[in-house]
Amino acid sequence: MKHTEAINFVSIVIPVYNEENCLQELIDRTTKASDSLGKDYELILVDDGSRDRSAEIIEQASEKEGSHVVGVILNRNYGQHNAIMAGFEQVRGDLIITLDADLQNPPEEIPNLVAKAEEGFDSVGTVRKNRQDSALRRYPSKLINKLVKRSTGVEMNDYGCMLRAYRRHVVDAMLECHERSTFIPVLANGFSRHTTEIDVHHDERADGESKYSFMKLISLMFDLITSMTTAPLRLLSIVGGGIAAAGIAFGIILMLMRIMFGSEWAGDGLFTLFAILFVFVGAQFVGLGLLGDTLAAYTLMLERALVSTCKTCWWVKPLSKPVKLMN
16 A cells, blocks of 8 residues: 655755865755745755865855755765765655755756655656766666666666655665665665656766766675675575585596496596595585675674764754754
8 A cells, every 4th residue: 555644844865075066056956946845845965075165065055044954064975875874864854855966867856756756655766868977887877777676676777866755764764774885775675665766857967077987886786786685695605516516426427437447547536636626616615605695694783883974054943043053
């Protein structure tokens, strides 16, 4: 049964890393799009250890009278997904929307996400149409999407687009997780019963270059493999078992051949050595796979803080005058 609860408050979480040149435009366009919703909303900007003026711009925006901006300043760079998780800890909304700061995904798509979520979906993903990225980004991204679909069994086509919407209970469930590698779209789908996707526009970057280089995409792919599934470790055990079985079969064949054709056929024990080697190598593969699987299971039980927030700032209107709060 789909959710029928009304969406009265929308939280928009945006991770920011060295985006000073387009940050004010992002705030203005996102605010305008959110005003059109006719709902209460907040704009949570998470500075992920920027080395430019991004944190300063966020603080200034949060201090303005009547501002909907909530600033979360992290003490260093933790990465996009961990920064979003830090923003999730501050949300007050019934629906939480994530958005990249580079303006490639237009904030004007926010009302479409809200409208789709109001149909009762737990998670609303997006598919970038006419994607404005280089081939070095598109092809690794397609590979990651296929990998995630095979690993999770959830048929969604664009896990790389961070313009997404989640019901509050999904975000609360994600905050209970303390994984080493957090990939939010995959994690969210694990806590969602009803998911869907909508098409969205995709523009060229307003300024600078993507923070995800080709090598970072490859690194992300390996993180996904190791964090979502232990299948590679089990595959190692299966391959090892096959090698060991081949070694045993080879040894039996050698024994039969020796009985049938005499010791001269054995080649001074060389073939026997190969058979023994196959058995030992296969056994080592099996052992490594089992050990890795066991360590992976224990690692999933470990809990630790994902990020350290050094400041949170927002504007509150009490009875007398606005006050800036920090912690």
